[in-house]
Amino acid sequence: MxxxxxxxxxxxxxxxxxxxxxxxxxxxxxxxxxxxxxxxxxxxxxxxxxxxxxxxxxxxxxxxxxxxxxxxxxxxxxxxxxxxxxxxxxxxxxxKPTEEMKKIVLIGLSNAGKTCIYERVFEGKKPWELLHSAATKGIAYKEYEVGTISKPMIWDLGGQQQYLDEYHGVLKNNIFQKASILLYVIDITDSSRYEDARKELEWSVNQMLSFNPGALINVFFHKIDLIQDKDEVVDYLKKFISYKISHKIRYHTTSIFGQSLFSAWSEIIREISPKTTFINTILNSMKSHNGIKDAVLLEKSTGLACGSTLDLKEEDIAVGMLSLLIVTIDKVTQEMKLQNFKEFKLKTDSNFLLIDNVTNELLLIIILASSDYNKEKIVEIEEIGKQVANQIRNLWVQ
Ligand SMILES: Nc1nc2c(ncn2[C@@H]2O[C@H](COP(=O)(O)OP(=O)(O)OP(=O)(O)O)[C@@H](O)[C@H]2O)c(=O)[nH]1
Ligand SMILES: [Mg+2]
Known part of the structure; x- marks a missing residue:
């Protein structure tokens, strides 16, 4: 039944x-x-x-x-x-209510890059538009709907000392109550403040978990574009900041340049959305079909992957490339007045992608296991793609 x-x-x-x-x-x-x-x-x-x-x-x-x-x-x-x-x-x-609101607390020392991270991903600003970002005064509160996938409510907390002092006082309850995710941002170039960053992280993690024992803790090592020996610095910093924390921390190395922020956010958004669990199950069962290597559900406006069967290492690169591809297609199709394309096939020497327009917001990208399939095989996979697109669309039909 x-x-x-x-x-x-x-x-x-x-x-x-x-x-x-x-x-x-x-x-x-x-x-x-x-x-x-x-x-x-x-x-x-x-x-x-x-x-x-x-x-x-x-x-x-x-x-x-x-x-x-x-x-x-x-x-x-x-x-x-x-x-x-x-x-x-x-x-x-x-x-579960479908559009469950999730509160994300974005915190860290001043100048770490929190506001830039937010504006890069959710307001679509370009890196060069973010270079003169002003310090956040107190708490900036923003809501964002990720392609109706989920509704994160992001609290961007100004990191200047006077504000940190307030958070440690009466504001603590307001900030951490009913939050689902802690995003702690560290400026990886600012080694003189690693010790301060560590203390603030410990405090934030403790608060977050005491209010919400199931919360997810994420640390962004940010401005990674400025670091030479990335692996060494990241390894050192991981140990340094976490030696007193027993709770699981997810680490992301990020920068407003490049794609790292998008895949980090994709991962986070997916964890908080009940729909994504469902989408991932659909995509994974599709992947088990002979001939399909991977599948990704991409949100057009942000380029975030709302669901994916790629493993995280591959995803970083693949999602970045796919987003770029989509932006390009979108541009070209607009010029050709084909905004409402239903599907697209893209073949290169080594790859074959099928792209289905699921909704105005979402694209289903199927990565085929080989670029040499015959016509019947492609038709068969296209048919599966359509069914899967329907299943996903139905998640929004209530
Ligand atoms: N190189 C580089 N610079 C960055 C990056 N992200 C942010 N910045 C710079 O870092 C500075 C601070 O960024 P903000 O986002 O305002 O920092 P914040 O954490 O919000 O600061 P407060 O609001 O004071 O807490 C800005 O000058 C940005 O241009 C990055 O990925 N790489
Ligand atoms: Mg700020």
């Missing part, structure tokens, strides 16, 4: 191909529909008729998907890992 996403109905299918199937539909745990001896091919239509009779138009692909889920749990006896994860996730997802 499966809950039908976006409704209060549940669907159950039992039986087998030779004896016919039994469809049951419940509304809030009450059986409202029962039909026996249905052949496999008629299952989807029967269910669709039922909903149409109730004046409820449920997208057909959503029904197809649920039926497939139900059938796979009958035929295999045991649900496979991926199937059970998907259905667990649907339940989990249904319980």
């Amino acid at each position: 499966k809950k039908i996403p976006g409704t209060l109905f549940q669907l159950g299918i039992t039986g087998s191909t030779d004896k016919g199937y039994l469809i049951n539909i419940w509304y809030r745990d009450q059986l409202v529909y029962e039909r026996a001896n249905v052949i496999k091919e008629a299952l989807i239509n029967e269910i669709q008729f039922f909903f149409e009779g109730k004046n409820l138009s449920l997208p057909r692909n959503r029904i197809e998907w649920i039926v497939r889920e139900e059938l796979s749990s009958i035929s295999s006896g045991d649900e496979t890992f991926i199937e059970s994860t998907v259905s667990d996730l649907i339940d989990e997802f249904e319980k």
Whole structure:
């Protein structure tokens, strides 16, 4: 029995191909529909008729998907890992409000680069527009909606000493209460203040965890573009700042130049969005299909990856390149008046990408395992891409 996403109905299918199937539909745990001896091919239509009779138009692909889920749990006896994860996730997802607001606290010493980080990613400013950034006075509070994926609420805390003193006093509660993520920014070029940065980090982590035990702690080693021996400096600094902290810290080396900030943010945004967990499961099950190497769901406006099957090391480079590619395509297509393209194919000697327009905000990029597939194979993968794009789109149909 499966809950039908976006409704209060549940669907159950039992039986087998030779004896016919039994469809049951419940509304809030009450059986409202029962039909026996249905052949496999008629299952989807029967269910669709039922909903149409109730004046409820449920997208057909959503029904197809649920039926497939139900059938796979009958035929295999045991649900496979991926199937059970998907259905667990649907339940989990249904319980949570979709646009859950998450509070992110962006903190660190003065001049670390916090405001630039924010403006680079979420306001789309170019590096050269950020070079004369002014010190933040107190707390700047901003909300941002990531392609309707999630709604982070970002608190950018001015890092000058007078403000830090206030945070340590009465403002503490306001700042850390109900926060989900701590982003601590360290100017990696400012070694004379490593010790101060360490103390402030320890304090912030303690506060964050005492208010929110499940919070995620992220440290940005920022302005990495100015550092020569990156690995050595980063290794040293990791040990130096964290020796008194037992909680897990995620480290990111970032700069307003290049793509590192985008992949760091992608990772963070994904962790806070219930939809992304779901998207990643869909993308991963798509990856298990023969011929597909990887898949990425990219937000057009920011170039952030809202979901991805790439491992993090590859992702840094791939997402950067893909964003660049998308910007270029967007520019070209606008000139060609083709803004509303549905899909795109891109072939080079070593790569083959299929790009699907999922929504106005989101692109699905499929990286094929080989650039030498024949036409039928491409058509087959395109078809999977369309189904997956539909599944993702349906996450927004409530
Ligand atoms: N080279 C380099 N400079 C950066 C980078 N990010 C920020 N900066 C510079 O660092 C300075 C401070 O940046 P801000 O973002 O204002 O710093 P902040 O942490 O918000 O400072 P407060 O608001 O005072 O706490 C600015 O002059 C930026 O141009 C980076 O990635 N590389
Ligand atoms: Mg600032």
